[in-house]
Amino acid sequence: MVRVRIAPSPTGSLHVGNARTALFNYLFARQNQGTFIIRMEDTDEARSSRESETSMLQDFQWMKMDSDEGPLQGGNFGPYRQTERLGLYNKYTQLLLNNNKAYPCFCSAEHIQEQREQKRSNNQPYRYDRACANLDADTVAKRIEQGESYAVRLRTTQEHVVVHDIIRGDIQFETDSFRDFIIVRPDGMPVYNYVVAMDDHLMEITHVIRGDDHISNTPKQVLVYEALGFPLPKFAHIPMILGKDQAKLSKRHGDTTVANFKEKGFLQEALINYLALLSWSPKTEREFFTMDELIQEFKLESVSKSAAVFDVEKLKWMNGNYIRQMEPNEYYKRTLDFVRASELFANGHISEKDIADEERFTKILLTVRDNLETLMDVGQYLQPFFTMPGLTKGINAELSTEAKEILELPTSKDVLEGFLGELKRVSNENNADGNPDSDTYIDAQTYKGLTKIVQKSSGAKGKALFMTIRVGISGEHKGPDMAELVSLLSVGSMIDRLRYTIANRL
RNA sequence: GUCCCCAUCGUCUAGUCAGGUCUAGGACACCGGCCUUUCACGCCGAUAACAGGGGUUCGAAUCCCCUUGGGGGCACCA
Numbered sequence: 001m002v003r004v005r006i007a008p009s010p011t012g013s014l015h016v017g018n019a020r021t022a023l024f025n026y027l028f029a030r031q032n033q034g035t036f037i038i039r040m041e042d043t044d045e046a047r048s049s050r051e052s053e054t055s056m057l058q059d060f061q062w063m064k065m066d067s068d069e070g071p072l073q074g075g076n077f078g079p080y081r082q083t084e085r086l087g088l089y090n091k092y093t094q095l096l097l098n099n100n101k102a103y104p105c106f107c108s109a110e111h112i113q114e115q116r117e118q119k120r121s122n123n124q125p126y127r128y129d130r131a132c133a134n135l136d137a138d139t140v141a142k143r144i145e146q147g148e149s150y151a152v153r154l155r156t157t158q159e160h161v162v163v164h165d166i167i168r169g170d171i172q173f174e175t176d177s178f179r180d181f182i183i184v185r186p187d188g189m190p191v192y193n194y195v196v197a198m199d200d201h202l203m204e205i206t207h208v209i210r211g212d213d214h215i216s217n218t219p220k221q222v223l224v225y226e227a228l229g230f231p232l233p234k235f236a237h238i239p240m241i242l243g244k245d246q247a248k249l250s251k252r253h254g255d256t257t258v259a260n261f262k263e264k265g266f267l268q269e270a271l272i273n274y275l276a277l278l279s280w281s282p283k284t285e286r287e288f289f290t291m292d293e294l295i296q297e298f299k300l301e302s303v304s305k306s307a308a309v310f311d312v313e314k315l316k317w318m319n320g321n322y323i324r325q326m327e328p329n330e331y332y333k334r335t336l337d338f339v340r341a342s343e344l345f346a347n348g349h350i351s352e353k354d355i356a357d358e359e360r361f362t363k364i365l366l367t368v369r370d371n372l373e374t375l376m377d378v379g380q381y382l383q384p385f386f387t388m389p390g391l392t393k394g395i396n397a398e399l400s401t402e403a404k405e406i407l408e409l410p411t412s413k414d415v416l417e418g419f420l421g422e423l424k425r426v427s428n429e430n431n432a433d434g435n436p437d438s439d440t441y442i443d444a445q446t447y448k449g450l451t452k453i454v455q456k457s458s459g460a461k462g463k464a465l466f467m468t469i470r471v472g473i474s475g476e477h478k479g480p481d482m483a484e485l486v487s488l489l490s491v492g493s494m495i496d497r498l499r500y501t502i503a504n505r506l
Numbered sequence: 507g508u509c510c511c512c513a514u515c516g517u518c519u520a521g522u523c524a525g526g527u528c529u530a531g532g533a534c535a536c537c538g539g540c541c542u543u544u545c546a547c548g549c550c551g552a553u554a555a556c557a558g559g560g561g562u563u564c565g566a567a568u569c570c571c572c573u574u575g576g577g578g579g580c581a582c583c584a
Binding site for chain 1: 507508509510511512513516517518519520521531532533534542543544545546547548570576577578579580581582583584
C-alpha cells in the first residue's frame with residue numbers, strides 16, 4: 001500500500017515549487033491506489049500561522065489535489081500538524097538515551113558557535129569535537145540534577161551512509177561532517193531532521209518524494225531511522241524549479257504562488273499540466289494532459305535529474321489553449337469572477353444586469369476569447385463593447401502607440417468620416433423618425449457593404465481601412481473580429497465613438 | 507572552503523541505461539509567410555543545442571576520466 005505525503009510549512013501561500021512536489025506525490029499516490037497525505041510542518045512558530053495553513057489548503061483544493069488525510073479531515077495517523085505531535089517524540093528520545101544511541105550534550109550553543117566560526121575562518125570544515133560523547137553516567141546524572149541544560153545528540157557510529165534514491169540511484173555520504181548531530185534542543189524542542197523521520201515512520205509513509213534541496217538532509221534521517229530500528233521508506237528527490245536567472249525560484253522572481261496564478265486568470269488545468277511537464281516528460285511529443293491522464297502516464301522513475309526553469313510564456317500559451325477549448329457555458333461561468341474584478345465593472349460600465357443577460361454576454365465573451373492568454377485579460381478586451389477610452393469617465397484616455405500610428409495614416413480622416421456618414425445613412429433608413437438610437441444594429445453583411453463604400457470613397461484598403469475603423473470605434477489596435485464587434489454595438493454608440501475620435505484624436 | 511547533485515536549441519524537453527537508424531526530433535518564445543481586404547486565432551516555414559578536453563571503440567550526444575559551469579546543503583530553521 002503506497003502512502004505519500006506533502007509536508008509544507010504554513011508560512012505563506014502555496015509556492016509553485018511545493019505545488020509541483022505535491023503534484024508528483026499526488027499522481028504517484030493515485031496511480032497506485034495509494035494515500036495522499038498533507039502534513040503541516042508548523043513548528044517554526046514565528047513564521048507559521050493558521051491563516052497560511054488555511055490558504056494553502058485552499059490552494060490544494062483549487063489545484064484539485066484532494067488529500068486523503070490531513071489537518072482538516074484527520075485520519076488514523078494524526079494529528080497532522082507537527083506542533084500537535086510534539087508529545088509523541090519523547091519516548092523515542094528516552095529510548096535512544098537508554099540504548100546509548102544518543103547522549104546529553106552540555107556544550108553551550110555559544111561555545112559551539114565559536115568553534116564553528118573559528119573553523120570557518122580557517123577554511124576548515126567544522127565537526128563536533130564530541131566533548132560530551134563519553135561522559136560517565138554518574139557525571140551526567142549529577143549535572144542534570146543540578147539543572148544544567150543539555151541538548152541531545154545522536155551518536156554516529158558508521159563512517160558513511162548510502163541513500164538509495166529512485167531517481168538518482170545510490171548516493172554516498174561521509175558522516176564525518178555532521179556526526180553526532182543534535183536531535184533535541186535544550187528547551188526540549190526536537191529538531192527537524194529527527195522529527196520528519198519519526199513522523200514519516202509513524203504515518204507509515206512508504207515513499208518520501210520531495211525536492212532535491214533535501215538530499216543532504218537524507219543521510220541524517222537515515223541515521224535516525226536506523227537508530228530507532230525503523231524500516232526505511234523509499235526516497236525520490238525531484239529537481240528544483242528555477243527562475244529565469246537559474247536560481248531557485250523564490251518570491252523575488254515575482255509571481256510564484258498558486259494563488260498568484262489563480263488571481264491572474266490561469267486555469268487549474270493549465271497550471272497542473274504545465275507543472276507536470278517540468279522535469280518530467282511522457283517521452284512522446286504529446287503535451288496536453290488532464291489530471292486523470294497524468295495519473296495514467298506519470299512515471300516517477302522517469303523524472304529527470306536536472307532542474308527546470310519556470311517559463312511563464314509557455315504557461316500562458318498552454319492556458320490560452322485551455323481557455324479556447326472550454327465549453328461556452330463553462331467559459332462564461334469561469335470568466336465572471338474576472339469580469340467582476342475588472343476596472344470596467346468597478347466603474348459601473350459593466351453591470352450585474354449585463355452579466356445576467358447570459359446569451360448576449362456569452363456571445364460577447366466568445367468574440368474576445370481568441371485574444372485571451374489568461375481569464376484576467378477579459379477586462380481589457382471587453383472594453384470596446386461597453387465603453388471607449390476617453391469617451392467615458394474613469395477610463396484611461398491614452399491611446400497605445402500602435403493605435404496612434406494608425407490614426408496618423410493619411411487616409412484616416414476620410415475613412416472615419418466616410419464610415420460615420422454611412423452609419424448615419426443606414427440608421428436613418430432604419431428609423432422612421434430619422435434619429436439614430438441605441439436600438440439599431442447592423443449585421444456583419446451590412447458592415448462589409450459599408451466598408452466597400454468607404455474603401456472607394458477614401459481610397460484606403462486592407463490594414464489602413466480596417467485598422468482605422470477599429471481604432472476609431474474601439475480606441476484599441478487589437479481585439480475581436482471587426483464584423484462581430486460591429487454587429488454587437490448599436491449604431492448610435494458607434495456614431496458617438498466615431499465623432500469623439502474625429503474631434504479629439506485626429 | 508567543504509559535501510552532494512546536475513549539464514542537448516534562449517526556455518521546456520526526446521534521444522543517454524541496452525553506442526551506429528541523430529546531417530540530433532518536438533514544444534514555447536523570436537523571425538518570415540499564408541489565411542482574414544484588419545490585430546488575434548489557425549496553418550506553413552526559417553534560425554537555433556550535444557559545455558570543453560582527454561580516453562575506450564571500426565563508430566560516442568550516448569561509456570570512462572579530468573576540467574569548466576550551474577545549483578543545493580553544510581544550524582540548537584523547516
